[in-house]
Amino acid sequence: MRKIGVVTGTRADFGLLSRSILLLQKHASVETVVFACGTHLSPEYGYTINELTENGIENIIPIEMLLSSTTRVGIAKSTGLATISFADAFNSQQLDCLLILGDRFEIFAAAQAALFLGIPIAHIHGGEITEGAFDEALRHSISKMASIHFPATDAFAKRLMQLGEQPSQIFVTGAPGIDNILNANNFDNIDLTSVLKFKNQNAPLFLVTYHPVTNGLPRENDITPLLSVIKERKDINFLVTYPNADGDGAKMISQWLELTNMNNVSICPSLGFKRYLAVMKQAACVMGNSSSGLIEAPSFKIPIINIGTRQQGRPKSCSVIDTIMEASSLNLAVDQALDNDFISLCKKALNPYGEGNSSEKIVQVLSETKFDTLIPKQFYNLD
Numbered sequence: 001m002r003k004i005g006v007v008t009g010t011r012a013d014f015g016l017l018s019r020s021i022l023l024l025q026k027h028a029s030v031e032t033v034v035f036a037c038g039t040h041l042s043p044e045y046g047y048t049i050n051e052l053t054e055n056g057i058e059n060i061i062p063i064e065m066l067l068s069s070t071t072r073v074g075i076a077k078s079t080g081l082a083t084i085s086f087a088d089a090f091n092s093q094q095l096d097c098l099l100i101l102g103d104r105f106e107i108f109a110a111a112q113a114a115l116f117l118g119i120p121i122a123h124i125h126g127g128e129i130t131e132g133a134f135d136e137a138l139r140h141s142i143s144k145m146a147s148i149h150f151p152a153t154d155a156f157a158k159r160l161m162q163l164g165e166q167p168s169q170i171f172v173t174g175a176p177g178i179d180n181i182l183n184a185n186n187f188d189n190i191d192l193t194s195v196l197k198f199k200n201q202n203a204p205l206f207l208v209t210y211h212p213v214t215n216g217l218p219r220e221n222d223i224t225p226l227l228s229v230i231k232e233r234k235d236i237n238f239l240v241t242y243p244n245a246d247g248d249g250a251k252m253i254s255q256w257l258e259l260t261n262m263n264n265v266s267i268c269p270s271l272g273f274k275r276y277l278a279v280m281k282q283a284a285c286v287m288g289n290s291s292s293g294l295i296e297a298p299s300f301k302i303p304i305i306n307i308g309t310r311q312q313g314r315p316k317s318c319s320v321i322d323t324i325m326e327a328s329s330l331n332l333a334v335d336q337a338l339d340n341d342f343i344s345l346c347k348k349a350l351n352p353y354g355e356g357n358s359s360e361k362i363v364q365v366l367s368e369t370k371f372d373t374l375i376p377k378q379f380y381n382l383d
Contacts, residue, residue, distance in 0.1 A: 003031045004366060005095040005119075007086075009038030009106035010244060011048045012292065015273025016124070016177045017101055019359040021057055024099075027367055033093050037063035037082060038106045039245050044253075046242070046270030055274075061089055065106060066245065075105055075246065082109035087117065095119050096371050097148075099362075101176075103130070103139030104244075115145045120374040122148035122366060124176060127156030127163075129313025130291070134214045136313075147374035150362050152295075152353045153315065164379040173361040174354020177296045180277055182356040190278040195271065198237040199263035204284035204338065205237045207276075211289055212246045216309040221248040223255055225327040226307070233334060234264055239279055242269045285337040294320060298351040303337035305330075315353075319346040 006021055008014040024032040034057055039045035041062055052060055065082035067074050082105075090098070090113055098114045100107050101124040114121050123146035130136050143149065143163055151157045152175040160170050196205070208230075213220040230238050240256055243249040259265040271279060277296070280286060286297040289310040297304045298317035305321050307330070316322075321342075323333040336342050 001029060001031055002096045002367075002371070003033065003094065004097045004099055005033045005035060005090060005093060006099045007035045007037065007107060007110040008052070009036075009040065009104055011039070011046065011051065011270045011272060011276075012244070012290070013101050013104070013107075014040070014048070014052065015180060015276065016175075017099075018055055018057070018273060019179045019183060020099070020124075020176055020362050022055075023359055023363045024366065025058055027363060030363075030367055032059060033095070034058075034060045035063050035086070035089060035110070036060055037065050037085075037110075038104070039066065042066055042245065044250075044269075045245060048270050048272065051270075051272045054272075061093075063089055065109070079105045079109045082106050083112050086110045086113035090114060090117055090119060097122055097366065097369075099124070099366065100142065100146075101125055103128075103135035103142065105138060108138040108142055111142045111145045118375060120148065120371045121146040122150065122362075124150045124173075124362065125152060127151045127159040129159075130311055136215065147377050148365065148369060150358070150365075152358075155315070161380055161382045164381070166377065166380045169374070169377075171361065171365050173358040174356065175295045176358040176362065177292070178299055178351065178354055178356045179359045180273060181296060181299050187274075187278040187281050190275055192275065192278060192282070195239060195266050195268050195275070195279070196237075196282075197266055200237070203235060203237045203264065205239060205279070205282055206285045206287050206334075206337075207279050207283040208238055208240045209243070209286075209288040209290040209292065210252065210307065211243045211310060212248045212252065213289070213308055213310045214246055216312075220308040220310070220325050221252070223252055223325070225325050225330060227255060227259065228327050229330045229334065230259060230265060231262070232331075236264065236284075236334070238265045239283075240265065240267045241271055241276070242267075285334075287334075287337075295351075295353045298349050298353075301347045301349055303342060303346050305333045305337055317349045317351060319349040
């Protein structure tokens with residue numbers, strides 16, 4: 001019996017990991033422990049650790065690590081606290097492998113702790129580029145600490161080889177977030193009345209998620225232009241979810257709350273991944289700078305308005321409209337998203353992140369790999 005730990009720090013990464021976790025916990029030769037940290041334990045962001053148990057996840061260990069400060073100093077201190085907490089938790093569990101996803105600072109902390117404890121790391125979504133966030137550097141750093149890689153595309157796999165990672169330990173799986181779309185046939189049965197409470201139910205629905213930009217232009221974190229467009233566009237219903245806990249996230253929340261009295265705006269701290277996808281299925285457009293707009297939304301064949309530089313460098317479907325945080329540009333993007341010709345184009349869009357079944361591929365590799373042969377690892381020279 002092999003023991004695999006999984007770390008989740010936000011509602012977003014749990015949505016991507018959930019199917020892999022459930023498949024691991026059902027596997028006869030695998031024992032799985034789930035470490036929940038970050039905003040999962042924050043009341044301000046919806047205390048989403050409850051979502052794990054509601055979705056059938058077992059063996060959950062809370063890891064307290066998030067300070068109330070969201071400044072760069074606060075994030076640096078939270079990362080240090082997380083590393084200490086993960087080191088104690090991982091050591092007590094005697095893990096054979098740690099499965100992590102993405103590029104956030106709490107995932108970086110978990111990878112550091114596992115590296116120092118000699119625990120092999122399996123990393124999902126490595127090799128990608130997001131030039132508008134310091135997550136870019138964290139992701140590549142995590143890749144260098146990891147021994148098993150599950151990139152979403154062949155291009156990302158090649159980038160991992162450029163970093164010196166062994167081709168034999170790189171498994172192109174596609175994006176696991178697409179699995180949720182293919183395996184959640186009951187979207188229509190999910191009750192959304194508490195969040196889709198609009199006066200005009202017939203207006204098109206825009207799903208909006210905008211996160212702080214931590215490595216781009218400072219003006220991108222002033223969402224005043226986006227708010228002004230929403231105030232102006234009474235012909236559209238907007239469902240807004242909270243940003244993550246980085247940088248100016250708290251300031252953005254206070255700005256969003258200015259719209260609470262509008263009949264065409266609904267603000268929800270966290271939808272949870274099932275309700276999020278259920279809303280996305282009903283939406284006329286996904287708007288903001290979340291990776292979900294580029295990775296999952298194309299599978300719903302709807303327009304996506306991608307604002308600013310946060311996702312710069314990622315491959316994009318033809319359904320993505322790039323724009324800047326400026327009112328006139330945002331209005332033009334909204335008009336394009338509502339244009340019938342563009343909507344027809346989106347119906348033909350292909351998702352560059354794959355066609356699903358990523359979780360099955362990930363679980364198969366983790367259930368068969370001989371972890372004791374992975375450390376130390378050699379540098380691969382790409383000719």
